[in-house]
Amino acid sequence: AQRVTQPEKLLSVFKGAPVELKCNYSYSGSPELFWYVQYSRQRLQLLLRHISRESIKGFTADLNKGETSFHLKKPFAQEEDSAMYYCALSNYGGSQGNLIFGKGTKLSVKP
Amino acid sequence: GAGVSQSPSNKVTEKGKDVELRCDPISGHTALYWYRQRLGQGLEFLIYFQGNSAPDKSGLPSDRFSAERTGESVSTLTIQRTQQEDSAVYLCASSLVFTGRHTGELFFGEGSRLTVL
Numbered sequence A: 001a002q003r004v005t006q007p008e009k010l011l012s013v014f015k016g017a018p019v020e021l022k023c024n025y026s027y028s029g030s031p032e033l034f035w036y037v038q039y040s041r042q043r044l045q046l047l048l049r050h051i052s053r054e055s056i057k058g059f060t061a062d063l064n065k066g067e068t069s070f071h072l073k074k075p076f077a078q079e080e081d082s083a084m085y086y087c088a089l090s091n092y093g094g095s096q097g098n099l100i101f102g103k104g105t106k107l108s109v110k111p
Numbered sequence B: 001g002a003g004v005s006q007s008p009s010n011k012v013t014e015k016g017k018d019v020e021l022r023c024d025p026i027s028g029h030t031a032l033y034w035y036r037q038r039l040g041q042g043l044e045f046l047i048y049f050q051g052n053s054a055p056d057k058s059g060l061p062s063d064r065f066s067a068e069r070t071g072e073s074v075s076t077l078t079i080q081r082t083q084q085e086d087s088a089v090y091l092c093a094s095s096l097v098f099t100g101r102h103t104g105e106l107f108f109g110e111g112s113r114l115t116v117l
Helices: none
Strands: A003-005 A010-014 A019-021 A024-026 A033-038 A045-049 A072-074 A083-090 A099-101 A105-110 B005-007 B010-013 B019-024 B031-037 B043-050 B053-056 B065-069 B075-079 B088-095 B112-116
Touching: A003 A083, A003 A099, A010 A019, A019 A105, A099 B043, B005 B088, B010 B019, B019 B088, B019 B112, B031 B075, B043 B065, B043 B075, B075 B088
Parallel strands: A010 A105, B010 B112
Antiparallel strands: A003 A024, A019 A072, A033 A045, A033 A083, A083 A099, A083 A105, B005 B019, B019 B075, B031 B043, B031 B088, B043 B053, B065 B075, B088 B112
16 A cells, blocks of 8 residues: 655754655656655645756655655754645555645754 | 635544534636644645546545535545644645646635644
8 A cells, every 4th residue: 555654743853953854655657756845834835856857945855666755854944944844755556646645743942 | 715625624623523614616616625644744735626526536644534525615534533644734625627638727725724632
C-alpha cells in the first residue's frame, strides 16, 4: 500500500543549525514526491518537488530510492522556517488521482 | 480573488444534522480535491474530481459523505447525520492537468472548520 511516514511530530532547532526533516515512503511504482509547507495563519502550499531538483528557500530534498526516503534539508535554519512541513507522494494512475500526505512535522526554529 | 475559496470558514452543528461545505477552485483548474484534517493528524484524502466526474472516491469514510462538482467549477461536500468524529478541518484544493498529466502542485483553500457538538 502507498504510504508516507514522517517519524517526527516536532523538531526543534536553534537558528543557524542544520535541519533535516525525515520522510519515508512506500510505493510500488515510480514515485513522485513533494514537500508542502504551512506557515502560521497561511494556506498549505508547495515547497518543492523532487523532479525539479530545485532549492527553495535554501531547502533541498533528494529522492533515495534505495532507502525509500525523501528527507528535507537545510544547512542553516532561520526563524522564518518555523512551520508545519508535509511530505507527499503522488498516487496518479488509472482511476486514482491524489497526493498521499504524511502526518507532518512541526519545525520550530529558536533564536 | 485568484485563490481557492472555501465556505463557511467555521461551522458548528449539532450531532445528527446535515452540513454542506463549499469549494470554489481556481479558474481553469480541472482537478479538485477534498481532504480532511483532524486535530493533530495529517491530511486524509477524501475524494478527487477531474472535471465533474469523480474517478477516485476511495477516501470517503462512509455513505454519510458525498460530494459533487458542477462542471469545472464549484464543488460541495455534504455530510449527513453528522457525528462528533466528523469534527475536523475540511480542506479543498485544485490543480492543473496538462494533457492528462497532473502537475502535482495543489493549491489549497483556507479550509472549513467543522465542529460537531
